[in-house]
Amino acid sequence: TTFLAGIHKKNQMSCADCHGKSLAVDDSETVLNKKCVECHGTFASLASKKKEHINPHKSHLGEVNCTTCHKGHTASKAYCNYCHSFGMKIPAMGSVEQSNSKKWIQETAPKKSDTAKTVTERADIVVIGAGGAGYVASITAHDAGAKVILLEKMPITGGNSMLAAGGINAAATRIQKERGIQDDPAEMVKETMKGGREKNDLELVKILSYRSSDAVDFLVSLGADMSDLVRSGGVHADRTHRPVGGAAVGPHLVKVYRENAAKRNIDVRVNSEVVKILTDKNGRVTGVQVKGKHRGLYTIKAKAVIDTAGGFAANNDLVGFYKPQFKETASSNQPGATGEGVVLAEKIGAKVIDMEQIQIHPTMGGETKVLVSETVRGSGAILVNHAGKRFVNELTTRDKASAAIFAQPEKTAFLVLGEDIRKSNVQIDGYIELGLVQESDSIEGLATKMGVPAATLAATIASYNKAYDAKNDPEFKRQDIPRKIAGPKYYSIWVKPGRHHTMGGVKINTEGQVISTNGTPVVGLYAAGEVTGGVHGWNRLGGNAITDTVVFGRIAGASAAKFVK
Numbered sequence: 001t002t003f004l005a006g007i008h009k010k011n012q013m014s015c016a017d018c019h020g021k022s023l024a025v026d027d028s029e030t031v032l033n034k035k036c037v038e039c040h041g042t043f044a045s046l047a048s049k050k051k052e053h054i055n056p057h058k059s060h061l062g063e064v065n066c067t068t069c070h071k072g073h074t075a076s077k078a079y080c081n082y083c084h085s086f087g088m089k090i091p092a093m094g095s096v097e098q099s100n101s102k103k104w105i106q107e108t109a110p111k112k113s114d115t116a117k118t119v120t121e122r123a124d125i126v127v128i129g130a131g132g133a134g135y136v137a138s139i140t141a142h143d144a145g146a147k148v149i150l151l152e153k154m155p156i157t158g159g160n161s162m163l164a165a166g167g168i169n170a171a172a173t174r175i176q177k178e179r180g181i182q183d184d185p186a187e188m189v190k191e192t193m194k195g196g197r198e199k200n201d202l203e204l205v206k207i208l209s210y211r212s213s214d215a216v217d218f219l220v221s222l223g224a225d226m227s228d229l230v231r232s233g234g235v236h237a238d239r240t241h242r243p244v245g246g247a248a249v250g251p252h253l254v255k256v257y258r259e260n261a262a263k264r265n266i267d268v269r270v271n272s273e274v275v276k277i278l279t280d281k282n283g284r285v286t287g288v289q290v291k292g293k294h295r296g297l298y299t300i301k302a303k304a305v306i307d308t309a310g311g312f313a314a315n316n317d318l319v320g321f322y323k324p325q326f327k328e329t330a331s332s333n334q335p336g337a338t339g340e341g342v343v344l345a346e347k348i349g350a351k352v353i354d355m356e357q358i359q360i361h362p363t364m365g366g367e368t369k370v371l372v373s374e375t376v377r378g379s380g381a382i383l384v385n386h387a388g389k390r391f392v393n394e395l396t397t398r399d400k401a402s403a404a405i406f407a408q409p410e411k412t413a414f415l416v417l418g419e420d421i422r423k424s425n426v427q428i429d430g431y432i433e434l435g436l437v438q439e440s441d442s443i444e445g446l447a448t449k450m451g452v453p454a455a456t457l458a459a460t461i462a463s464y465n466k467a468y469d470a471k472n473d474p475e476f477k478r479q480d481i482p483r484k485i486a487g488p489k490y491y492s493i494w495v496k497p498g499r500h501h502t503m504g505g506v507k508i509n510t511e512g513q514v515i516s517t518n519g520t521p522v523v524g525l526y527a528a529g530e531v532t533g534g535v536h537g538w539n540r541l542g543g544n545a546i547t548d549t550v551v552f553g554r555i556a557g558a559s560a561a562k563f564v565k
């Protein structure tokens with residue numbers, strides 16, 4: 001009686017008042033959530049009532065199901081608590097417990113799966129995982145005439161794309177040309193290969209680069225704003241496209257994807273975990289077995305399956321298996337990034353490559369799971385050690401920047417920036433809201449807060465500003481210094497490297513087909529995004545992940561649609 005269902009019952013409500021008259025079993029909890037909104041109001045109206053500093057109804061996750069956090073028959077639990085230490089309590093059986101990824105998945109898994117009736121449905125194409133690649137593949141396949149079902153094991157869609165802060169790398173775009181920025185897909189190939197330590201699949205990198213400009217046009221055609229540009233590490237031009245003001249790219253794109261899928265009536269199901277990819281006796285893909293939160297096990301027969309289930313940087317055990325030294329590092333990933341998509345494909349013969357290549361992002365916010373975007377450095381911030389000195393080119397590749405931080409005695413560092421840099425990147429205001437930023441009216445004041453020698457920090461900033469004026473950074477050879485570090489306010493963020501991206505995964509060819517261990521395509525199986533290996537080699541460049549999801553999501557969607565025809 002203490003859970004939400006009990007409270008509703010005490011208020012004379014029946015089961016049908018929330019679940020609808022038919023009491024239909026629905027893993028996405030659509031009817032239930034519609035009822036929540038009817039009685040309690042929309043996200044926007046609830047957000048406007050709250051005066052708290054951190055407003056759960058105004059989150060970067062967008063308008064997710066109410067039942068993501070509010071539970072009728074078990075204790076409610078704030079999803080935000082997985083990543084943030086807000087200690088958010090939910091009225092009526094709220095929990096403040098921090099979760100780890102495994103635990104979250106157990107809670108969303110069905111209890112009666114083994115006893116559930118087996119039902120069979122049909123689709124042309126099933127897409128596994130509703131992150132960026134999954135949405136793009138689904139929209140593309142749908143627009144090519146295929147009947148698509150998009151399945152997501154988590155209670156919300158968006159995957160890691162939802163958390164993407166930076167932007168999408170694309171070369172020779174209309175937007176770059178309008179700003180007079182010289183860029184070339186051939187340069188993008190070269191820099192992506194160099195960043196990946198030449199271990200990338202060159203043919204995939206060429207596709208990534210030469211189709212990147214089209215990918216941005218595609219996003220704009222869906223309604224996305226990609227009008228701002230910034231530079232990411234390891235590249236020579238402002239190639240990272242993002243929404244105006246430097247807003248985080250992920251929440252914006254996922255909102256656009258959700259709207260486009262809804263407009264097309266694409267069947268998107270949350271709380272729906274694929275537990276097996278089905279094949280016939282010749283190894284051709286015939287569909288999937290799904291474990292729905294309420295429905296239990298059921299089958300969807302399909303002529304093709306697209307695996308876009310993402311990477312595994314949130315899976316401690318898997319990371320520990322491939323890279324024991326990274327097991328205890330914090331992860332910037334959403335809790336569902338646990339790698340089942342790789343295992344599902346491997347079980348039906350897919351070749352898996354580069355699994356030990358796990359990217360460590362240099363700047364996670366102190367002890368948190370919050371990623372402080374590379375675009376903060378791209379906007380002009382410097383990295384300073386505990387002695388108050390720069391120690392690395394801030395726009396080098398992530399592997400090198402992380403290694404340079406790990407080489408410091410404290411294994412942590414600070415981002416230091418001034419007022420203009422803060423104003424140029426709206427995400428910094430978000431870090432201020434989250435309490436990650438220290439600020440002061442003077443360099444001396446900031447140095448005291450950081451616990452670094454004031455005279456050294458002042459000399460570091462003066463020398464960086466001199467490099468800005470001279471357009472030459474003799475000590476660290478940073479190529480792009482877009483802004484000086486100047487007051488009236490100075491800011492610092494304490495940062496620590498953390499797990500961010502898994503470069504390995506299933507091998508694909510240029511058509512997005514999954515390649516088997518014997519070197520031929522697994523018939524009917526396609527893949528795109530972080531579940532695949534090969535595109536990024538041994539180190540991914542910042543901004544290339546969204547390009548990967550869009551370019552290869554489109555390829556997988558189009559190839560699968562052509563195949564089912």
Ligand code: MEZ
Pocket residue numbers: 164165166167232371372373374375541542543544545546
């Ligand atoms: O591509 C990324 O991972 C990226 C740009 C992240 C970030 O630091 O913002």
